Amino acid sequence: MNDSYKELMVKKERSFLQQLLRIACIVFTVLLGMVTLLTGNIILFIVVVVLGVLDYLIFQWTDIEYEYLYLDKEISVDKILAKTRRKKAAKIEVDKIEILAPESSHQLDSYRNRQVKTMDYSAGHDLPGQKLYAAYYEGSQRFLFNLDDDFVKTVKSVAPRKVFVE
Numbered sequence: 001m002n003d004s005y006k007e008l009m010v011k012k013e014r015s016f017l018q019q020l021l022r023i024a025c026i027v028f029t030v031l032l033g034m035v036t037l038l039t040g041n042i043i044l045f046i047v048v049v050v051l052g053v054l055d056y057l058i059f060q061w062t063d064i065e066y067e068y069l070y071l072d073k074e075i076s077v078d079k080i081l082a083k084t085r086r087k088k089a090a091k092i093e094v095d096k097i098e099i100l101a102p103e104s105s106h107q108l109d110s111y112r113n114r115q116v117k118t119m120d121y122s123a124g125h126d127l128p129g130q131k132l133y134a135a136y137y138e139g140s141q142r143f144l145f146n147l148d149d150d151f152v153k154t155v156k157s158v159a160p161r162k163v164f165v166e
Helices: 016-039 042-062 149-158
Strands: 005-011 064-071 074-081 085-093 097-102 117-121 131-137 141-147
Touching: 005 141, 005 149, 016 042, 064 141, 064 149, 085 117
Parallel strands: 117 141
Antiparallel strands: 005 064, 064 074, 074 085, 097 131, 131 141
């Protein structure tokens, strides 16, 4: 297989607040549905249907995966909602990356005090077989990714002075 093509999927973990929101929405909808069945009130039935739609949307917004695709000196990031909808999140040219290194690396010390816009396309922490990496891009953006060694090695083969593995 050609080394200029790599693909990686990362599932974003839900925060405690998102988990709590999902549970609370379902419990409230089910309880109101039971009350609606007991009373037979048409207005409560409409409210239950609206809450069901709201629950569906909340489940969509809290079930996120990221797909990283490296192809010909370009990293594209797609955001996948609930394994059904795909949205292009970012397109990063490797030539314009200033540095790509693990988030905890001392190589990023001189970049940490910069006031840049951070785009988080990661799980939020290291995963088994994947480290949390930060990429500073064009001096104005910082991207966070969970990358495995194979993906980083491929990017490093194109830009060896910009990519650090430590």
